[in-house]
Amino acid sequence: MKEINRIGVFTSGGDSPGMNAAIRAVVRTALYKNKQVTGIYHGYQGMMDGDFIPMESRSVSNIIQLGGTILKTARCLPFRTVEGRAQAYKNLVEAGIDGLVAIGGDGTFTGAEIFSREYDIPVVCIPGTIDNDLYGTDYTLGYDTATNTVIEAIDKIRDTAASHDRLFFIEVMGRDSGCIALNAGIAGGAEAILLPEKATAIDDLIQHLSKGARQQKSSSIVIVAEGDHNGGAYNVAKRVKEKFSHYDAKVSILGHLQRGGSPSSFDRVLASRMGYAAVNQLIAGNTRIMIGMRGNEICTTPLEEAINNKEYKLSEDMLEIAEVLSL
Amino acid sequence: MKEINRIGVFTSGGDSPGMNAAIRAVVRTALYKNKQVTGIYHGYQGMMDGDFIPMESRSVSNIIQLGGTILKTARCLPFRTVEGRAQAYKNLVEAGIDGLVAIGGDGTFTGAEIFSREYDIPVVCIPGTIDNDLYGTDYTLGYDTATNTVIEAIDKIRDTAASHDRLFFIEVMGRDSGCIALNAGIAGGAEAILLPEKATAIDDLIQHLSKGARQQKSSSIVIVAEGDHNGGAYNVAKRVKEKFSHYDAKVSILGHLQRGGSPSSFDRVLASRMGYAAVNQLIAGNTRIMIGMRGNEICTTPLEEAINNKEYKLSEDMLEIAEVLSL
Amino acid sequence: MKEINRIGVFTSGGDSPGMNAAIRAVVRTALYKNKQVTGIYHGYQGMMDGDFIPMESRSVSNIIQLGGTILKTARCLPFRTVEGRAQAYKNLVEAGIDGLVAIGGDGTFTGAEIFSREYDIPVVCIPGTIDNDLYGTDYTLGYDTATNTVIEAIDKIRDTAASHDRLFFIEVMGRDSGCIALNAGIAGGAEAILLPEKATAIDDLIQHLSKGARQQKSSSIVIVAEGDHNGGAYNVAKRVKEKFSHYDAKVSILGHLQRGGSPSSFDRVLASRMGYAAVNQLIAGNTRIMIGMRGNEICTTPLEEAINNKEYKLSEDMLEIAEVLSL
Amino acid sequence: MKEINRIGVFTSGGDSPGMNAAIRAVVRTALYKNKQVTGIYHGYQGMMDGDFIPMESRSVSNIIQLGGTILKTARCLPFRTVEGRAQAYKNLVEAGIDGLVAIGGDGTFTGAEIFSREYDIPVVCIPGTIDNDLYGTDYTLGYDTATNTVIEAIDKIRDTAASHDRLFFIEVMGRDSGCIALNAGIAGGAEAILLPEKATAIDDLIQHLSKGARQQKSSSIVIVAEGDHNGGAYNVAKRVKEKFSHYDAKVSILGHLQRGGSPSSFDRVLASRMGYAAVNQLIAGNTRIMIGMRGNEICTTPLEEAINNKEYKLSEDMLEIAEVLSL
Incomplete structure (x- = not known):
């Protein structure tokens, strides 16, 4: 296991409230653990373009309450090509980034899984989507x-x-x-x-x-x-x-x-816990996992599982409650 | 001038936030002045149907903050007929209602103007519409x-x-x-x-x-x-x-x-001032007027004028500000 | 096991947002299951005073979004006396109430536990308190x-x-x-x-x-x-x-x-699920239990346990997160 | 009358919601009129310290909705001394600032009035205080x-x-x-x-x-x-x-x-209109005035008058309304 020195953090896919709180948690936890942090703008697009910014503790001051993402986000088709990913990896190496925290949904995870295998760079994912449809967590950010x-x-x-x-x-x-x-x-x-x-x-x-x-x-x-x-x-x-x-x-x-909108308390706490856990998992040598929350406990799921499974979160009970209470 | 004994209050046309605050002000001001109050449901429709409710001080407790209107509202075509208005007047007389406060917009005012002339029943109107397009007031309720x-x-x-x-x-x-x-x-x-x-x-x-x-x-x-x-x-x-x-x-x-939504402080204060003024104007023997606010002062406009004039509230300055500040 | 015909529902102790949503769920679920419902005002005080109101589906229309409790609440010392409870039971019998749903905290549960044993009347409790300090549930209402x-x-x-x-x-x-x-x-x-x-x-x-x-x-x-x-x-x-x-x-x-304040989506869903579960538990013949939620699942805990245990909900992780992220 | 080339803008005294919207309006209106703008941090303190920042159109992007003030604010005692003001003027001259827009309350206006006379530098003030107690305007920002x-x-x-x-x-x-x-x-x-x-x-x-x-x-x-x-x-x-x-x-x-808090629509529009007017007044050669709003119209008042007069904004009517409606 290689020690991590500089963590790259980015948001990708559709934005969701709480992404800024997660970025803040990643940055501050990493600094606390004596790691460096680089922000990557516009998700995979910025990775391919080398659109990077070094992050300090003050870079994430007063953002926990903001909707959207200060690192911007995008959907990125070229990253699906071998050439796109090669360019992205080259940029990461140049910037000294040797570990990644990716915040996003299904598509983000698929990109992370492929990229991480291809170039043996560790990556930990945080589920950020308002749809709450990811496997491996009771709640997604937003x-x-x-x-x-x-x-x-x-x-x-x-x-x-x-x-x-x-x-x-x-x-x-x-x-x-x-x-x-x-x-x-x-x-x-x-x-x-x-x-x-x-x-x-x-x-x-x-x-x-x-x-x-x-x-x-x-x-x-x-x-x-x-x-x-x-x-x-x-x-x-x-x-x-x-x-x-x-x-x-x-x-x-x-x-x-x-x-949009300022994240709720629930989403801010969830983001803080997930960002904290993501950095700790990365430092502990874990890769290709998604951070989740089950009950009140933080947990992890292999990306492969998270991507390929669907979680049916609509219980029969809930459907009946909707019916009964509407009368 | 006939003395007023029982005031009927109703909301009509599209609803707007602040209508409940206005109803509350009408009811409590009238009671304070030793008048009786009857609420009329669903605007002119309820007047024709005799859908009335006597109102006390407690009838309007805890409603100042509520959107919508507790007296309901409707658009009413039959009131445009002679027969419809005759039925409405008969119901008012039976209920002992000898003065009206109408809360609504253009259409409400037109009905009030015709009805008041036809049956010589005093009516004072409060401008309630989110569009802010009525003549005779800087601001409409909502x-x-x-x-x-x-x-x-x-x-x-x-x-x-x-x-x-x-x-x-x-x-x-x-x-x-x-x-x-x-x-x-x-x-x-x-x-x-x-x-x-x-x-x-x-x-x-x-x-x-x-x-x-x-x-x-x-x-x-x-x-x-x-x-x-x-x-x-x-x-x-x-x-x-x-x-x-x-x-x-x-x-x-x-x-x-x-x-919808809970009315802002501005709308609640405006509604309170207008409801208070409407009752005082009615008691003072005035009729067929609309209550308005110019600057910080409550004022009145004859209904006829309010109905037939348009007020162009978009100043050239405001259009230029929109342009300049968007750059 | 005696069949339940009429459920009494009340709120007691400090109020919390979501209590109205829980009352609504209790009333509508009970009606759906062909039971009658009586609302008891001011908690145990109203039980002793016979301050009751029969509840229909429309009694709980448009209250899911309201803070506070339409059934009012109180802290009640006389219920701690044998005489107080005897009077309360007499009133319940007269009103035909043969099952209770109590919404409140620690003190409410203690009263419910004693009363239920004393008079063999089934009672199911819903945890309503903003403090989130009750045993047997990850979250309390409010x-x-x-x-x-x-x-x-x-x-x-x-x-x-x-x-x-x-x-x-x-x-x-x-x-x-x-x-x-x-x-x-x-x-x-x-x-x-x-x-x-x-x-x-x-x-x-x-x-x-x-x-x-x-x-x-x-x-x-x-x-x-x-x-x-x-x-x-x-x-x-x-x-x-x-x-x-x-x-x-x-x-x-x-x-x-x-x-105060309108309950969050989380609290309204929690209240709906708990109210629904409380009635079903009562009908199923269960008594002296508290409804809770663990992870995403509704669960039950004997009142005795809920009262006598403390749950330490502040994990060491959370304390460290607070420390690390504040830097 | 000297032409203005570079406008300095600052906030001073207690902050109030809408200050950022006013800063944005000042910056963009000035740029539109082909003037340069410099932001002065921490009010008079920053003027004395030379704590300046050049401002472009993008400097004020996405701030109209933010509470507080991006230029920070302070109460500043040394500016009351001759030496303090001399230092401040020296810094303004060095930065090429030849006109000022000050956003604040009573104390801010007094400083502006004295400074402007002493050094013959034009200054226009915008009333920013939540107390709404300034003479010359129906409403203050916030x-x-x-x-x-x-x-x-x-x-x-x-x-x-x-x-x-x-x-x-x-x-x-x-x-x-x-x-x-x-x-x-x-x-x-x-x-x-x-x-x-x-x-x-x-x-x-x-x-x-x-x-x-x-x-x-x-x-x-x-x-x-x-x-x-x-x-x-x-x-x-x-x-x-x-x-x-x-x-x-x-x-x-x-x-x-x-x-604190995101400014209301009313405050944002008021701030936009006042900021726009302040720059236009400054360019038109006016000085030592406060921008105000009477009714729906923007107006100006000499600073001297604004400082020395009190406006009693509590009408007898309003006091009676408060009394009558509380029954």
Whole structure:
């Protein structure tokens, strides 16, 4: 096992709240352990471009509360080529970087896994994505914040829905994962939740809404995950309106505001713990692992497993709770 | 001048944050002046249906901070008929209501003006709409809160925009009025603002964005009012993307969340002052007026004037400020 | 095992955000299972006074987002007497209540345990307290919200601290438990955290702050839990100021605002799951248990154990993280 | 009239939300008018120390939403000496600064007035203080944000107050000015408001609270401005408790969190307009003036007048509204 002297840290893929808190934890833990740290801008793109910056303790002052990522992020196709990775490795060597902490999602991990094997450079990953769909951790960075952002929007919309006897369709993020939709739907008191993991027939939805209307519900909110089988909130609304006219119907597409915002306390603590653990794992000689949290404990999973497994985080219980509490 | 004994209060048209604070002020001021108060549900609809509730001081406890309206609201077509208004008047007489405070916008005022003349029942109006487009007042109830809601969304989107070098088109409310778009655009540091009051050529917009890109801006946010001449944010985004590919472009439609939420301090104080003034004006024998605020002073405008005039609240200065500060 | 027909639900002790969401879940789950529900006001006090209200599905509409508790709460000494409990039981029998769900903390559980044994009435408890200091659950209702409230305050104070080169002492809740202080301190990027569980010598604190000052930190924030050994933030500030004058020092006592506010998504989901589980446990014939959450799973603990055990939720790791990341 | 080539901008005295938005507006407007800009750190202290930084358009990117001030601030005694000001002027000349924009309060204006006369350097001031107690403007920068911060705290405290039948004393900023206390008190639905401008006898307060208790109010909130004659919230609470025991009483001291936080839309627009106006006034050859806003219009006031006049912003109407609506 080679000793690590300089750790490179970067964020890659879609950004999520808490990435800055994780960068701060990586930098300060590394310095505390007498390692040097280099920030790599724009993820793999910056690695290929040599877009680096040395980081000190003050480089990460007053960033724990900021959304986004001070190191910027990008999706990078050229890194998928042999030439791209060769150039990246050359730059790392020149900068004296001999260990990496990567913060991102699925795509980031795949790049890290390949690169680390190819060039025998140790890498530890931190799961940063609002979708909470990675294997090996109960929570990913940014998921808690995003869910809070969604329920604040639902709360505001409920004010106007309840004043007007209206039906609202709110589209939330989640192409493959209904985690935000299900949890924000329960927390927002939604009347129905449409998920990618489970097809909902429009007729069943209409029947459910009709039942609520008969029970004197003065308004209804339907949460639709981006990846729902009916094709998003506009399509669902259109098809419901054709057959169900009890309420006036409106659509809201929350969009990218779900990715931003100051991270919640939960995400900041999670980021701090994961950043701290990532550096310690790297120093201990571990590589190609993802840091996770199970219960209240930090744990690790081999990248290979994290990439190739899906974790179904929607329990049957939760689906039933959503159903029962919406009545 | 007939003495007033029982005041009917209602909200009508689109809801806006601060309506509850205004209801509270009307109820408590009236009780303080030894008048009775009846709440009328669902605006003119409830007046026609006799959907009334007597209100005491405790009826409006703990509502000053709530969005929406506890008296519900509606848009009501039948009130435009002679028969509808006759039924409404009959109900008011039966309930002993001999004065009205109406909270709403343009349409609400028109109904109030006609009804008050027809049946000689005194009515005082409070301007409640997030659009801030009424004549006779610097501010309408809900506008300040809605603008704060929009900038919170912009702030979140900027986090992710800045992390990704992206271009965002954010659609905000305002079919005829660019007041929210212009003020939230300035407050949110938007690169461009598209308003109903002023046509923006797509080519000019692209030129402006290109200039920003040349000046190393890492991201850009364009605010589009609903009523912009180019047909909303999706259309603007589509047309910009055809010719300008410097950034990846995304669209966010904020929608009805702009109508909800706990009112800001400004809106709560404004509502309290207006509700207090409305009751005092009614008791003093005034009718067919709208309460407004000019500078820091409460003032009144005849309804007729308020309905027939438009106030252009977008100064040339503000348009220049938006332009200059976005560079 | 006797079948349950009518469930009584109440909140008791200090209130915490999420209690309303739990009440809603209890009511709706019970109705779904064809049970009747009665709300008991003011906890044990209302049980003794017969201050009851029958609850329907619409009784808990639009409350999931509200802080506090619609059933009110109280601390009740007379319930500790045999006579008090006899009166309470008499009232329950008269109202047809044959099962109880109690939402509260330590004191609530003790009352429930005694009462349930004495009168053989089944009771299931839900842990509601911001302190997160109960045995048998990773999280108590309200803790996540309270921690978010604290970091929002810290974020605001850091703005002014950083602009002025100032030192702030912020006192947060926690007489016996440092859970809020430690987590909010890490999440808020505090320079030092003083906890009830661990005595901090003022001289060590001064040394730590001096080190930060030497490293060009422009401001410092010290979190002090109420139950810290030095006697609260005012005393700590006074003693630090005597020996350390590098910064101007200010004190903030956050106080009861930490108990209020709209619950976070985490707390609303937790409350929904716990309320749902409590009713199901009661119906299944279980009694004298507390509902908890371990990892992502709902679990139960006998009340006796929950009352008599303390769970030390401050890991050594977390204490080291707080230390390392503050540099 | 000498043409201005390089504008120096600084913040001084207590910080307030919106200062960064004003700095941004000053910098970008100046650049747009082809002037150079230099930032001066720590107010007059930095002027004396030559702590300067040249500012470009990108220097003020992404700061409009930040609380505090990126140029830092300080209270500076040495600037009151002839030698201090001579040194400051020498530094300005060396840096080529020939015009100043000062953002701050009373003390800042006094320094600016003296310095500008002594060395014939033009200076325009922007009123930045949360207290809203300056002559010549309806609103000062930061006041709107601070009031919103206070009502968010009141809303949270009301949740717990209403759940417990409690009486809360909340101390807010305002040594000489009751503007925050009165407006936040009205907006927060407080039962009583104690102001520096008007002595409140404790017996009268108790009588008022007793009346509310008799009217079935379940809780009460009393706002106490720092500068109230009874000596702050702790003292008021102590004296009330001696004679009035209907409720359990608690105290909250909000402290410096009132100075921080992301500025409201109102404050950001105000800051943008004031910064824009300040530069234009300076270029137009005006000096020793303060920018203000009356109604919706930007205006100017000679510094001398602004310093020597007090504006009584608490109308009798507002005091009566506070009284009437609290019943």
